[in-house]
Structure formats: structure tokens, C-alpha cells
């Protein structure tokens with residue numbers, strides 16, 4: 001079994017070529033000083049004897065290198081930078097065991113292999129990805145399988161059958177892993193997959209006839225992300241694409257595909273092609289699905305030019321034509337089943353420093369509900385949607401005047417905005433914080449006080465918290481929804497989606513909202529009960545690229561709390577609490 005470290009042995013050579021990079025003209029004036037420093041620093045940290053600084057610092061450095069990669073014009077250099085960033089994240093994963101780092105490394109290796117297809121750098125990235133996949137699976141036969149597929153793919157990419165150092169290294173890897181080669185039918189199956197990988201590469205290079213797939217006019221490289229919902233039952237029939245929702249601005253966008261039932265899907269990315277004039281694309285192959293009944297082409301604008309859909313073998317394909325290459329993030333929401341595709345011009349997982357002042361220039365305030373969705377309604381008829389909007393209207397101007405913060409209201413009037421669109425707006429606005437304002441409701445009307453929620457993969461969810469989430473997710477409690485198992489699934493999705501750092505920062509913000517609100521109530525409402533900070537699977541928070549909290553300002557279902565929520569004075573104190581929490585967060589408290 002080849003050790004993953006065997007790839008690290010090639011790193012000195014890689015570092016050498018990266019060292020040369022610093023002699024090249026820097027792509028922009030701001031990078032002139034940074035580029036060689038960061039690259040040299042990262043390279044040094046990969047040395048087996050190097051001690052790693054705190055995780056946040058290493059992640060920031062890896063992100064910086066990944067950003068440099070996006071600015072790099074030459075594809076091989078771009079791939080090398082992506083691989084360097086990936087190596088850093090992989091090393092972090094080996095030392096700290098953090099899944100988010102392993103995932104990020106895999107993404108970066110895949111990106112490098114894609115961008116530098118057919119080059120030595122692309123091959124090295126593909127090989128590193130296969131080795132890491134095997135390592136993560138703790139299974140040498142996985143390593144064999146992944147390396148085998150990479151070798152078939154890379155060998156056919158090499159021009160005129162010429163062999164390269166990387167393809168030779170792959171052959172050596174496979175020889176070492178010979179003992180884990182599958183036998184019999186499994187080997188035949190693997191070889192068939194190898195044939196397919198080779199054909200796919202050949203077709204993409206234009207040596208095969210045009211594809212029969214209507215929406216994809218060329219075949220695609222193998223999709224790099226496969227997602228299967230938890231507890232996926234065998235599909236009863238065909239999953240019907242019921243509608244496609246879209247939101248886009250210049251900085252990013254979101255597409256939500258609603259399906260009649262859960263199914264597996266694969267995601268891939270294609271580069272823009274100057275020769276054919278094709279845009280950068282993200283494609284989604286949805287198994288056992290049909291796109292009959294939705295428009296084949298939907299114009300969007302901004303970051304997403306258009307969405308195309310159509311049939312493909314075994315299911316449906318959705319293609320997003322992008323205005324330029326974008327970072328992507330794809331996940332699903334259960335109940336009802338939806339696939340969400342986020343694109344952004346900035347890399348995911350912007351980091352906030354753990355200590356000291358934090359950057360807060362833009363804040364998204366999200367007044368819950370609106371339009372036909374009243375939210376919870378109090379005993380005398382006060383509506384949650386009215387309270388939420390009024391509190392938001394009190395928060396926004398103060399944030400602007402006192403803190404000089406730009407604010408975005410996800411709704412500014414009594415209109416309905418879908419839950420998925422709210423974070424999409426905040427992401428496109430590049431908000432640093434997201435605060436969703438709501439009123440709580442209990443079954444018997446007795447509960448009172450304030451409660452703040454965050455999304456977290458940690459499973460501290462109580463039955464009560466899961467119930468609040470089900471209510472706020474618009475699922476109600478009567479439809480036979482199993483709120484707790486839904487919440488478990490949401491925790492798993494959150495785990496795949498966000499790093500622990502967003503969750504930590506969200507908890508920090510949530511804690512400050514609680515404390516600042518209690519302080520704001522002060523002696524005027526000293527009896528306010530604090531239900532504390534909880535986590536549960538709120539759709540409205542999912543996919544937020546920034547720390548995000550959902551603030552249940554009080555129980556509108558309780559006559560006394562409703563009475564307070566109706567008063568301007570109480571609403572102003574709530575607003576002051578939110579503003580003071582943002583201030584404290586910015587000051588690093």
C-alpha cells in the first residue's frame with residue numbers, strides 16, 4: 001500500500017517550481033509583496049518537521065494561496081497553487097483530524113486537476129486526490145481503485161501515448177498496491193469504469209462524436225461530488241422536477257430545484273471554453289428524475305446567465321451557465337426535497353479571527369415571514385411578521401448611523417420571501433453577519449422569554465428545539481413530520497456544509513445577542529426568562545456564508561409576552577439589544 005506521504009516526497013520539486021513563480025511578474029499590485037511570502041511560508045509548513053501554527057492561521061494561509069490561484073493566468077501555475085493550498089489542508093487534516101480540511105483538500109485537488117487537464121500539474125493533483133480519498137476511507141482497496149481510475153484517465157490525456165513522470169508514478173503506486181487489486185467480477189467492473197473514464201476524456205477532447213445528451217453538448221469529466229440523501233429509500237417512481245427557483249446578483253446567486261421525492265445527484269464543473277464560446281458551467285445530474293414540465297431554458301442575469309434543463313441517460317441534467325468561473329456549494333434540503341446550488345465570486349468559508357476585533361462592514365437583517373405567511377399569531381391577533389419587520393426597521397438605521405455598517409433587509413415590506421432566498425441575498429450582499437428576527441410560540445401558551453438559535457452539526461438538539469425549527473421551516477406540527485429525525489438529517493447536512501468555525505462564530509454572536517438584549521431590558525423588564533442558546537436545523541440559516549443566528553424575540557403565544565411585543569418601547573429595546581450585540585461582536589467581545 002503506497003503511503004500518502006510518498007506524494008509528499010515530490011513536494012520539494014514542486015516547491016522549487018513554485019519558488020520560480022515568485023520571480024514572475026505578480027498579477028496585481030496588491031499581491032506583489034504577499035505572493036512569494038505566502039507561497040514560501042506554505043511550502044515550509046509542508047516539511048514533515050515543521051510545527052503548524054494555530055489552525056485558523058493555516059486555514060487563512062491556504063485560503064490566501066487558493067485566492068492567488070484564481071488570479072494566476074497560467075493553468076499549470078494555477079494548479080500548483082491549488083495543490084499547495086490542498087496539501088496544507090490535507091496536512092491539517094492529518095494532524096487535527098478535521099473533516100472540513102479533508103473535504104477542502106479534495107475540492108482543491110479536484111479544481112487543480114480540472115483546470116490543468118492534460119498537464120503534469122493536473123495529473124499530480126488528480127493523483128494526490130486519489131491518495132487522499134484512499135487515506136480517508138482507511139481502505140487500501142479504495143486507494144487502488146481511485147489510483148487505477150486516475151491512471152486510465154491521465155494516460156489517455158497524455159498526448160500521443162507519451163508517458164509522463166506522473167503517469168509513471170501512478171503505475172508504480174498501482175504496482176505497490178497490487179495486493180489490493182480486486183478480483184473476478186469486481187476487477188472486470190473496475191476495468192469497465194476505467195474504459196468509461198478514458199472514453200469520457202477522449203470525448204471531452206473532441207476525438208469522439210458529439211454527445212447524444214441534449215443539454216450538454218460535450219461530455220463532461222466525471223462529476224466530482226456525489227450526494228445521496230440520508231436514509232434514501234428506493235425511488236417509487238421518477239422524481240419530478242416541480243419547479244426551479246432562482247436568485248442572482250453580481251457577486252453570487254442561488255438556484256433551488258424542487259423535486260417530488262428524494263434522489264441521488266452528482267455535481268460537476270466545466271471551464272469556460274474560448275474556442276467554442278461556451279461559458280463556465282456547473283452541471284447537476286439528478287438520478288431517476290425528469291425535467292418535463294419546467295422550462296428548458298430560464299434566463300437569470302448577474303452571476304448566473306441562464307439555467308438549462310433536459311433529459312439525460314438515467315435522469316435529468318440541469319446546467320447553470322455562469323458569467324465567470326465561480327465557487328460553488330451544493331446541498332439538499334429535506335421535506336420537501338430540494339437541491340440548492342450556491343455560486344459565489346468569493347471562496348467559501350471566510351474566516352473570522354477567534355480573538356480581537358472582527359470585520360463587520362455589512363449586516364443582513366432578516367425579518368421573519370411576510371406576505372401570506374403571518375408566522376405565529378398571538379391570542380389577541382398580533383402577527384409575528386409585523387413585529388419582526390418593525391424590529392428590523394428599528395435596527396437597520398441605528399446600525400448605519402452608530403456603527404457605520406451597511407445593512408441589507410431581506411424584506412423591507414409585508415411581502416413573502418422564500419426561506420432559501422433570504423440567505424442567498426445575504427451571501428450575494430457579502431454580509432459579515434446574518435440575523436433573523438422571529439417570535440416564538442409554544443403549544444400551551446405558557447412559555448415566555450427570549451431564545452437564540454444557531455445551526456450546528458453538534459447534536460445538542462432537544463425535542464423542543466426541533467419543534468421550533470419545524471415551525472419556522474413552515475412544516476407545521478400536524479403533517480406527521482418527524483421533527484427530530486428531520487433535525488438529525490439537517491445536522492448531517494450542516495456538517496458537510498459548514499466548517500466548525502462558522503458554527504463557533506455563530507454561537508459567539510448568539511451569546512452576545514442574548515446578553516445584550518437582557519442588558520437592554522435592564523430594570524424595565526427584569527423578569528425576562530432566558531432560554532439560552534440552542535441549535536436546530538433552520539432552513540433560513542442553511543447555506544449562510546457568514547455567522548448566522550435566529551433570534552426568537554419573545555413568545556407571541558403568551559398573553560403577557562404578546563402585550564410587550566405590541567409596545568414600541570419593548571421593540572426598541574429588542575432592536576437596541578441587536579445593535580449592541582453587533583457592536584460587541586465587532587469589538588471582539
Ligand SMILES: [Zn+2]
Nearest residue numbers: 368375438439
Ligand atoms: Zn418565525
